[in-house]
Amino acid sequence: MPNVPAELKYTREHEWAKREGDRVRIGITAFAQEQLGDVVFVELPKVGAKVTAHQAFGVVESVKAVSDLFAPVSGEVVEVNSELPQKPETVNKDPYGKGWMILVKPSNAGELDQLLTAKQYEEFVAQGGGH
Amino acid sequence: MPGGPPAAPARALTGPEGRWSTGSLVNTALKRTPLYEAHVKAGARMVPFGGWEMPVQYAGIVEEHRAVRAAVGCFDVSHMGEFEVEGPHALAALQRLTTNDVAALDIGQVQYSLLCYPDGGIVDDLTLYRLAADRYMLTVNASNIDKDWSWVREHGAAARWRNVSDDTGLIAAQGPKAEALVGRLADCDVTSIAYYHFAEGRVAGVRALISRTGYTGEDGFELYVSAADTPRLWSALLDAGRGDGVVPVGLGARDTLRLEMRYALYGNDIDATTNPLEAGLGWIVKPAKGDFVGRDAIEKVRAAGPRRKLIGLEMADRSVARHGYPVTTPVASPGREGAPTVIGIITSGSYGPSVERSIAMAYVASAHAAVGTELGVEIRGQVKPGRVVKTPFHPSRVKK
Numbered sequence A: 001m002p003n004v005p006a007e008l009k010y011t012r013e014h015e016w017a018k019r020e021g022d023r024v025r026i027g028i029t030a031f032a033q034e035q036l037g038d039v040v041f042v043e044l045p046k047v048g049a050k051v052t053a054h055q056a057f058g059v060v061e062s063v064k065a066v067s068d069l070f071a072p073v074s075g076e077v078v079e080v081n082s083e084l085p086q087k088p089e090t091v092n093k094d095p096y097g098k099g100w101m102i103l104v105k106p107s108n109a110g111e112l113d114q115l116l117t118a119k120q121y122e123e124f125v126a127q128g129g130g131h
Numbered sequence B: 001m002p003g004g005p006p007a008a009p010a011r012a013l014t015g016p017e018g019r020w021s022t023g024s025l026v027n028t029a030l031k032r033t034p035l036y037e038a039h040v041k042a043g044a045r046m047v048p049f050g051g052w053e054m055p056v057q058y059a060g061i062v063e064e065h066r067a068v069r070a071a072v073g074c075f076d077v078s079h080m081g082e083f084e085v086e087g088p089h090a091l092a093a094l095q096r097l098t099t100n101d102v103a104a105l106d107i108g109q110v111q112y113s114l115l116c117y118p119d120g121g122i123v124d125d126l127t128l129y130r131l132a133a134d135r136y137m138l139t140v141n142a143s144n145i146d147k148d149w150s151w152v153r154e155h156g157a158a159a160r161w162r163n164v165s166d167d168t169g170l171i172a173a174q175g176p177k178a179e180a181l182v183g184r185l186a187d188c189d190v191t192s193i194a195y196y197h198f199a200e201g202r203v204a205g206v207r208a209l210i211s212r213t214g215y216t217g218e219d220g221f222e223l224y225v226s227a228a229d230t231p232r233l234w235s236a237l238l239d240a241g242r243g244d245g246v247v248p249v250g251l252g253a254r255d256t257l258r259l260e261m262r263y264a265l266y267g268n269d270i271d272a273t274t275n276p277l278e279a280g281l282g283w284i285v286k287p288a289k290g291d292f293v294g295r296d297a298i299e300k301v302r303a304a305g306p307r308r309k310l311i312g313l314e315m316a317d318r319s320v321a322r323h324g325y326p327v328t329t330p331v332a333s334p335g336r337e338g339a340p341t342v343i344g345i346i347t348s349g350s351y352g353p354s355v356e357r358s359i360a361m362a363y364v365a366s367a368h369a370a371v372g373t374e375l376g377v378e379i380r381g382q383v384k385p386g387r388v389v390k391t392p393f394h395p396s397r398v399k400k
Helices: A030-036 A118-126 B036-041 B061-070 B090-097 B142-155 B178-185 B227-240 B251-260 B295-304
Strands: A015-020 A023-028 A039-043 A056-062 A066-070 A075-080 A102-106 B045-049 B052-057 B073-076 B081-086 B110-116 B122-132 B135-140 B160-163 B168-174 B198-203 B206-211 B220-226 B247-249 B308-315 B326-328 B342-352 B357-365 B374-379 B382-389
Touching (some): A023 A030, B036 B045, B036 B052, B036 B227, B061 B073, B061 B247, B061 B251, B073 B227, B081 B090, B090 B142, B122 B142, B135 B142, B142 B160, B168 B178, B220 B227, B308 B374, B326 B357, B342 B374
Parallel strands (some): B073 B247
Antiparallel strands (some): A015 A023, A039 A056, B073 B168, B081 B135, B081 B160, B168 B220, B198 B206, B326 B374, B342 B357
């Protein structure tokens, strides 16, 4: 079982969300990067863009597949990981750290509580991860 | 994503195998090569491909790709099909079936060739081995075995055919250290086998047809052995190559390696709707040899000039131009007004781990095919810039 940090929240589309004060940091899980394989391109929104929970906010491409990134919460993008366009492999190397994708100022703090806990996400993945 | 949701639905993150799966065989039991157990034991990720359950990757596509360019990698390509044809009518049957000149082939030599339909479309691409004076072997694509088998017997009925696909295993050892590795295990001098030639001998004690061919652009061999001997040869190569940095390589890296060389993949870049000339395969079409299936249609294309051409394309950024994406005129810019119009289609595309860029092959209208021409590729509703480049994308290092 790939690493699932206990302090994070998760989506069924394999994104993680981390509360940082009044902001939420977002990335993809270790399971997701493992399934994708080598990440070669990440397309992210610009600072100031609005993202909506459960809707695509970007794209991650591996050698063999292209996948949407789904927002765990709604809100405004306040920071984007500017290292990823040059070093997309960071997503594979450090999915919960340097491979983060966007920092969002949520418009509805309650959405974070509706996400999966680490334990729930682990069970979800163990049952086949939604496929 | 900027500008709202993507125009075309992308796959969910962990969606299954994408282009590695083939829809037509969904309800058919997948076939397995003699190395299936070895792949599973080695932790390979297995996917459906052309009706076969094959390893797409072991350690990772990029790592495997780089190991082949820098050292040596071993590929299980036992899913490929092999037909033998022999007898006094074998040569005439092959001349009629294939586009290349079989009469020019010496015993011990290999030839890249095509089977075509009467309209010039491509049935399959293949390698042809002259085993003896009147005995040949054809190696065909795995997903085309049944189709090709019917085709060759229908159009080459006078000769004696044998489908030996199920009895034959095939391992490719590719990379700058492949010669040293295979040489260490062989009972004959493999250094004297020239490119597109073969010898028969033993490798790791196993009877093998040792062919200096491949699909990577590196020096190397393809080793045809009996299905029963395949696991033994596979472990011998991986054991003996440990000091060389040998790795098992899956279909993922096989695809990126061949893409960097601009080698065509049947089903992606060539198929029944493409002709050899637009695919850049005119060099294996020899109309002077006499009549063959498809000759008239191909010669008509030659006289008129192909309407479209298969080109190599490099993207300005790292977004991947994938099979089926539209190719357009360039993005509008000052001095270049108007919306881009569609002028072609991507047939293969990926990040090229050795060229470290996003590269692709595409059919484009001939007017846009010159090296240096700027083009666009429509990716998720947005036209992204690219340009026609010289191929191969990465220099070939095959032993010429």
